[in-house]
Amino acid sequence: MTSARRLHQLPGLLPFLVPALLTGGGVALPLLYLALRALEADPETLRDILLRPKNLELVKNTLSLLLGVLLLTTLIALPLAFLTTRTDLKGKSLFSILLTLPLAIPGYVGAYVILSATGPGGILPLPRLEGYWGALLVLSLITYPYLFLGLRAAFLGLDPSLEEAARTLGAGPLRAFLQVVFPQLLPALLSGYLVVGLHVLGDFGTVSLLRYETFSYAIYLQYSAAFDRVYAAWLALFLLLFTGGLLLLEGLLLRRLSLARTGKGSGKKARPLSLGRFAPWAYLSLLLPVLLALVLPLYALFHLASRFPRENLEGLWEALFHSAMAAVPASLLAVGMALPIAYLVVRYPSPASRFLERLAYLGYTVPPLAFALAWIFFSLKSLPFLYGTLPLLILVLAFHFLAEGLGPVRGALYQVPRRLEEAARTLGDTPTRAFFRVTFPLLWRGAVAGGALAFIGAVKELPLTLLLAPMGYSTLSTRVFSYTQEAMFAEAAPFALAIALLSAAFVGVLLWSERRF
Amino acid sequence: MQLRRFLTLIGLGALGLAFAQQQTLTLYSGRGQSLVEPLVRQFQAETGIRVQVRYGTDAQILAALQEEGSRSPADVFWANTAGALGQAASKGLLRPLGDTLLRQPLAFAPTSKAWVPVTLRLRVLAYNPQKLRPEELPASILDLPRFAQEKGLAGRVGWTPTYSSFQDMVAGMIALYGEVRTREWLSAMKALNPKGYASNPAMLDAIRAGEIDLGSTNHYYVVRFRRAGYNLGLHYFKDGDPGNLALVTGAGILKTSKNLVAANRFLTYLLSPKGQQYFAGTVGEYPLVKGVVADAHLLPLEEALAKSPKLDFEKLPLDQALRLLRELGIL
Numbered sequence: 001m002t003s004a005r006r007l008h009q010l011p012g013l014l015p016f017l018v019p020a021l022l023t024g025g026g027v028a029l030p031l032l033y034l035a036l037r038a039l040e041a042d043p044e045t046l047r048d049i050l051l052r053p054k055n056l057e058l059v060k061n062t063l064s065l066l067l068g069v070l071l072l073t074t075l076i077a078l079p080l081a082f083l084t085t086r087t088d089l090k091g092k093s094l095f096s097i098l099l100t101l102p103l104a105i106p107g108y109v110g111a112y113v114i115l116s117a118t119g120p121g122g123i124l125p126l127p128r129l130e131g132y133w134g135a136l137l138v139l140s141l142i143t144y145p146y147l148f149l150g151l152r153a154a155f156l157g158l159d160p161s162l163e164e165a166a167r168t169l170g171a172g173p174l175r176a177f178l179q180v181v182f183p184q185l186l187p188a189l190l191s192g193y194l195v196v197g198l199h200v201l202g203d204f205g206t207v208s209l210l211r212y213e214t215f216s217y218a219i220y221l222q223y224s225a226a227f228d229r230v231y232a233a234w235l236a237l238f239l240l241l242f243t244g245g246l247l248l249l250e251g252l253l254l255r256r257l258s259l260a261r262t263g264k265g266s267g268k269k270a271r272p273l274s275l276g277r278f279a280p281w282a283y284l285s286l287l288l289p290v291l292l293a294l295v296l297p298l299y300a301l302f303h304l305a306s307r308f309p310r311e312n313l314e315g316l317w318e319a320l321f322h323s324a325m326a327a328v329p330a331s332l333l334a335v336g337m338a339l340p341i342a343y344l345v346v347r348y349p350s351p352a353s354r355f356l357e358r359l360a361y362l363g364y365t366v367p368p369l370a371f372a373l374a375w376i377f378f379s380l381k382s383l384p385f386l387y388g389t390l391p392l393l394i395l396v397l398a399f400h401f402l403a404e405g406l407g408p409v410r411g412a413l414y415q416v417p418r419r420l421e422e423a424a425r426t427l428g429d430t431p432t433r434a435f436f437r438v439t440f441p442l443l444w445r446g447a448v449a450g451g452a453l454a455f456i457g458a459v460k461e462l463p464l465t466l467l468l469a470p471m472g473y474s475t476l477s478t479r480v481f482s483y484t485q486e487a488m489f490a491e492a493a494p495f496a497l498a499i500a501l502l503s504a505a506f507v508g509v510l511l512w513s514e515r516r517f
Numbered sequence: 518m519q520l521r522r523f524l525t526l527i528g529l530g531a532l533g534l535a536f537a538q539q540q541t542l543t544l545y546s547g548r549g550q551s552l553v554e555p556l557v558r559q560f561q562a563e564t565g566i567r568v569q570v571r572y573g574t575d576a577q578i579l580a581a582l583q584e585e586g587s588r589s590p591a592d593v594f595w596a597n598t599a600g601a602l603g604q605a606a607s608k609g610l611l612r613p614l615g616d617t618l619l620r621q622p623l624a625f626a627p628t629s630k631a632w633v634p635v636t637l638r639l640r641v642l643a644y645n646p647q648k649l650r651p652e653e654l655p656a657s658i659l660d661l662p663r664f665a666q667e668k669g670l671a672g673r674v675g676w677t678p679t680y681s682s683f684q685d686m687v688a689g690m691i692a693l694y695g696e697v698r699t700r701e702w703l704s705a706m707k708a709l710n711p712k713g714y715a716s717n718p719a720m721l722d723a724i725r726a727g728e729i730d731l732g733s734t735n736h737y738y739v740v741r742f743r744r745a746g747y748n749l750g751l752h753y754f755k756d757g758d759p760g761n762l763a764l765v766t767g768a769g770i771l772k773t774s775k776n777l778v779a780a781n782r783f784l785t786y787l788l789s790p791k792g793q794q795y796f797a798g799t800v801g802e803y804p805l806v807k808g809v810v811a812d813a814h815l816l817p818l819e820e821a822l823a824k825s826p827k828l829d830f831e832k833l834p835l836d837q838a839l840r841l842l843r844e845l846g847i848l
Binding site: 052209491 | 570
C-alpha cells in the first residue's frame, strides 16, 4: 500500500519506475503470448497434442535426468565440501577455487569434448558416452559447484558445540553427523538443488548434442525440424510448469525447515578432523573432479585446436565480432535495467518492488528455449519489425541476464549510505538527480561486476542465440553447436577454446566481485 | 572517469552498428553451412556481390518464408530437397525461371519451371565393415529391420528422422508401397530401438566410434568420411529400391526478391563448371551438368540413376510422411 507520502514522491521516482515496469513487462508479456499461442489450437489438435505418448516419454526422460544429476552432484559436492572445510588438509582454499571453476563451462562445450575426444581413435582413453549417461556426467560435472559452494558455506557456519554435545552423549561420529549435522545442511542442499534443477531443466546444448530427448531438446526439434509450432508452444508450457513446480517445492520445503533451524551459536570454530593416513585418498578425491571437468577438457581442446584448418580463421574473427556485438549492448542494457530495479528494492522496499525483483529473476529462471519461443511469437504478433533482427536478440539476452547484473548492483547499493542521498535531497535534488550525483559514482564497481557477468553469460549463451539471431549471424556459441552437430570437431575447436577462455574470465570476475575466498 | 566515457562510447557504437545493416543478396539455405560457405566465399570473391546466408532445415525455411510473407528479405531459396522446392512452387513463393538456366541440367528439370536442379545424391546404407560383410546385407531397405533383428543389432542401428533426405525417403516409400507398408516398416525400425542423430556426419561418426553399426544416409557423407581416412562400408540395395532413392537438390528465386540480377547470377554460378566441379570434388555429390570430372568414389551418372526408383520428385507425399513420423512418435 502506498501512503500519501509515497504518492507525493512518485513524480521524482518516475525515471526509475518506467524502466523497472518495462523490464517486468519484457519478461511477463511474452510468456502470456506463449500461452495464447498454445491455446490457439483447435480442440482436435489439442487432444492429439496432450495425449501424445511421446509426452510421457519426455516427462520420464526429464525427471530421470533431473534426479540422476541431483544424486550425482550430491555425491560429488557433499564429501568435497566436508573435506575443504572440516579437515586438516593443506591448500583448502586453493582447492575450493579449483573445484568451483567447472561452473563456468557451458554444457555444449562439455558435450563437444565428450564427443570429439572419446571412443575409438579419440585422444582421451575413455569409452564413448552419449545419451543418458553422457548427459548425466556432463551436467553433473558442470553444476556440482553450485551445491558445493552452498554446502561449504553451511559447514563453515555450523555450530560445532551441537555436534560435540551429541558425541558426549555417546553418539558415534557417523550418527552424530547424520542426526545433528545433516539436518543443518538441508537448507543449503535445497537451495543448491533448486539452482542445479533449473540448470538441468533449462539445458539444451548438452542433451541435444548427446542425443537425450528432454523437454528442452524436444521443443527445439519440434520447432526446427518437425515444424510443429503449436506442439512446441505446449512443450514450452509443460517445461514452465516443471520449473514452477520446482520453485514452489523448494519454497515450501525451505519454509518448513527454517522453523526447525537453530541459531548460529557461539561462533566457535570446529576442530579440524585429522585425516592421518587417509589424507592421500582425500587429495585424490579433491583432484578427480578438477581432472575430469577441467584438465581433460582443456587438454582435449588444445589438442583438437591444433588440427584446426587455417583457412577458417576468418570465420573465427567473424564469430568473435558477432558475439561481442550482441553481448556488449546486451550487458549494458542488462545493467541499465538492473539499476532502477535494485534502487527501488533497496530504497523503497515494498511488496510491489519485491514483486518487480521477482519478475527480473523470473526472466533468468524461465528455461531459455521457452523464453526464446515466447519472444518469437510475441514479436511476430506485435513487433514484426523486430523479428529476426539483432536488436531483438540483444533485448532478449538483456532480459535473461538482467538477474546476473542485479546481484552485484544491489550488493553495492546496500553499501552506499542512505544519508549521502538524503543530504543531496535536503539541498533540493530530486531523487533521480541525487542518485546520479551521489550514489551512482559509488556504485561503479558493482555495476562493472554485474555488467561483466552479464557480458560473459551472453557470449556463452546458446539456445536464445540459436533461435533469435538474425540470418547468417553465427556467434562463437552457435558455431560450436553447429560444427559439433555435424561432427566437425577440429573446426569447432578454436570456437570452443575461445568460450572456455571467456569462462575463465567469468570466474575471475565472480571472485573479484564477491571475494568469496 | 575517462574509462567510463570510453565504455559508454563503445556501447553506443555497438548499438549503432547493430541497427545499420546493408542490403545484399540474401540466401536461405536448407543445405549445411560447412558445404555452402566455401562456395559462397568463392562467389563473393569473383562477383563482388555480398551474400548473407540464413541456414535452416528445408521445413524451417518453408515455414519462415510463409510467416514472413511479403516482408521476406530472401532472394534465393537453395534447398536440400526437390520436395521443399515443389512445395514452395505450388504455394506461389517462387518466380518462373528463364530457359537459359533450365536448359543446363541433364535431368530432373521440374514441370513448374520455378526452380533449377543443382546436384544429385543417392540414399545408401553406411555400415561398419569390421562388423558386417557386404554380401550378407539385405537387398531391400524393407528387409533391414528383420536383418538387424536376426543379427542381434537392436540398439545398434542409427537413423536421422529430423533430416530432410530421410523424410523424403519415407515419402518415397509411401509413394511406392502405400502408407500401410511404410507404417509397418517404421514400426519395425522403431522396435529395434534405433539411435536418432541430428545430422548424418554425427551418425557416421558414431559408426566410426563403435556406438552403432549401420544407418541409412546420403552417399556423399560416406565419401567424405572415406576421404578423411575412415573405413566405412557403403551398400546399395537392389535397383529401384527406395533405400537408394535419388534426390535432387536445387534452387529457386523468390517472388519477393528485389535483387533479381544478383539472384540470377548466383543460380548461374551454381550450374557453372566451377560450381559443379566443387560439388563433385569437394562435396562428393553427382554433378548435373556436362563436362565435370567425376570423382573416383562416384558411379557413372547413368548407373546411379538406374539404382533409384522412378518417381516425380517434386510431388513426393512429404506431408503424409511427416504426419506418419509424428503419429508414431518418431518426430
